[in-house]
Amino acid sequence: MKAIVQERFGPPDVLRLVDTDRPEPGAGEVLVRVRAAALNPYDWHMLRGDPYVARLLGGVGRTRPLSRVAGIDAAGQVEAVGDGVRGLRPGDEVLGFCRGSFAEYARTPADLLVPKPAHLTFEQAAAVPMAAVTALRGIRTVGRVRAGHRVLVNGAGGGVGTFAVQIAAALDAEVTGVCSARNADLVRSLGATHVLDHTRDDFTDRHAHYDVILDNVGNHPLRRLRRALTPTGTLVANGGGSPGRVFGAMGFMLRTAAVDTVVRQRLLPILPSAPAGPTHDDLLAVTALIESGTLTPVVDRTYPLADTAEGVRHVERGHARGKAVVVVG
Structure with missing residues (x-):
């Protein structure tokens, strides 16, 4: 599969598009066919290992990034489910937290995903989780x-x-x-x-x-x-x-x-909303607000997977209007 990887801490230039093995879901996990992935300030903090104290605490990795494949927010379709997963099946459209979402496939615990509101595009849905x-x-x-x-x-x-x-x-x-x-x-x-x-x-x-x-x-x-x-x-x-x-x-x-x-x-x-804490109920709450018409995601611009580094630069400059999103496929 195609994926954006980061082997070391540094500026967006360290991101590379490579072919790598597709992950397989373990017990309680879901494999997602990623259609879109949001860009967040979280991503450039992870990329640069910033702030340095976070490295000591283990939040971004100590000597290298916590995850080889970058990205955290995703929207897509369930490709496969691991043992013990209930309520999700292949073909379901979902959004949520998927570490390694800048890739064609990403695996994540099932409780970090919720159904995608039907009227949202995948780009809009990807903008939802962390923000x-x-x-x-x-x-x-x-x-x-x-x-x-x-x-x-x-x-x-x-x-x-x-x-x-x-x-x-x-x-x-x-x-x-x-x-x-x-x-x-x-x-x-x-x-x-x-x-x-x-x-x-x-x-x-x-x-x-x-x-x-x-x-x-x-x-x-x-x-x-x-x-x-x-x-x-x-x-x-x-x-x-x-x-x-x-x-x-x-x-x-x-x-x-x-x-x-x-x-x-x-x-x-406010505590980080990247996968830590009771995020499943929060995800359900925000999707309920979207379904009711109370919330509408604002997508600033989109980037193809190959241009993820440019998208990270845009977010890092702090001038995004709403969300920037990587379109995966």
């Missing part, structure tokens, strides 16, 4: 957003942000989106009542105070973010850091968690 689950956790689970809350989404035009704006709006919150000027109309169309241009407006300088801030960017110090919250508001930290940093976003999240213990405001990092 939509992270947004759901940030807005509903961690942020505890409810009707009437004033919610600000920093990075509202990105993958997580576009889902977060829709989820918060569906909960009848008053949503302010912070994004680039070119994404302003998109963010409004997703349900934001107010839109701020991040190149002209610093939301931490305004007199407005928010019940919940979902920060997907990490471009403001914690003290300024707290200033933009109500006295009992909630900051959900999801982002920050850049390639090559020793601690990256993890340093900011650790500081946030430490300050949370001594203030009235809730300052909470």
Whole structure:
């Protein structure tokens, strides 16, 4: 099969398209014929082994990438199932977390897959798993957003942000989106009542105070973010850091968690949504929202499998509009 492999840590140039053996599903696993795979910031963190502290903790691999085949989000069709798998059969269209998804085939635990909403294309479905689950956790689970809350989404035009704006709006919150000027109309169309241009407006300088801030960017110090919250508001930290940093976003999240213990405001990092924790219920929750018409994936652009490295560069530059997706076949 064709696959994008990474033998060592480094820039996107280390990615190579090769022919390799097709994986076989073990007990409790499913082999997916991948049709499309989303590109995430997670992918370039894995590619570069960034932040360095993650290597010590085993999150990205220590001396080489955790997975030889890159990618984590996928949509496709069930090719085969291992012993003990119930509820999925060959031919079923699915989406979910598949480590090694930048390939024609990927295997994954069955509980990391859910049925694909029938009206979605494979490209749209691939955009869902990590970004939509992270947004759901940030807005509903961690942020505890409810009707009437004033919610600000920093990075509202990105993958997580576009889902977060829709989820918060569906909960009848008053949503302010912070994004680039070119994404302003998109963010409004997703349900934001107010839109701020991040190149002209610093939301931490305004007199407005928010019940919940979902920060997907990490471009403001914690003290300024707290200033933009109500006295009992909630900051959900999801982002920050850049390639090559020793601690990256993890340093900011650790500081946030430490300050949370001594203030009235809730300052909470959001845990990664890559396969860790109870993701099956989260995947079912976001697909239910999609089926009801509450959520619509936003796909920025697509790349053929051979151009995966260029797609990673695009995401790493931080200017994606919604999601970028690799079309596999």
